[in-house]
Amino acid sequence: MIKQYLFDEIYSFNKVLSSMNSAQKMIQNGDVNGNFLVRVNEQTGGKGRQKNKWFSPEGGLWFTMALYGLPLDSSLTIFTGVIIHKTIVDLYPELDGKVKIKWPNDIFIGDKKICGILTTHLGVKNYFLVGIGIDTNISEFPEELQEVASSISIELGTDIDHDLFLERLFELYAEELPEFIENRLKEYLEYYREQSYLTGKEIDLVTEFDKFTGKVHGINSKGALLLELRAGMIQPFFSGSVDKIY
Secondary structure (H helix, E strand, O other): HHHHHOOOEEEEEEEEEEHHHHHHHHOOOOOOOOOOOEEEEOOOOOEEEOOOEEOOOOOOEEEEEEOOOOOOOOOOOHHOOOHHHHHHHHHHHOOOOOOOEEEEOEEEOEEEEEEEEEEEEEEOOOOOEEEEEOOOOOOOOOHHHHHOOOOHHHOOOOOOOOHHHHHHHHHHHHHHHHHHHHOOOHHHHHHHHHEEEEOOOEEEEEOOOOOEEEEEEEOOOOOOOOEEEEOOOEEOOOOOOEEOOO
């Protein structure tokens, strides 16, 4: 059923380095055409931003969407976060108000991360790859992650139906992708502002150039974080890591 929404083919693997790595190899080897999905049960080298590792054992949802020939841009990460957020609150309305989108690529429940998104563009091959890791049915985390990570099943106290979750996620993605291609984030700015984990908070943002401190005012139409560095001076940032939240 999933295939009908977005993908020409779906590839499933048990244990691999990462779904993103597998998708890249398949493209580079010329083994695939059109849109495809790589879904894996376990990743031994799951990737986050800035070379961070992503804990991704059996029990979570680990997959990469490969989208071919679409006129997309870097705001695809923000769009994907919005769709994942909508999927969660649609399927589990008891989490509405608790689940938030953290710029640029995370989903939180309370103050704990339950999802990460990593996008990359293979310009020569004309592919956008969207790697997604969702902590769904993970019952426990390593000690060093217990204070910062959680899973949907922990928060709900019940197991998550993976097929149902993916069915709804890809249904929403396929429904709203044409609007995103046409108008980018224009129709999602208000939704994002309301569901943003950072909006209204004072943060330290570390970029490749310097560290900046300011109050978050949401995002602009290109997905840049709007940071008020001093009264009346709001600066957009297209990349960076949130180092501290006050």
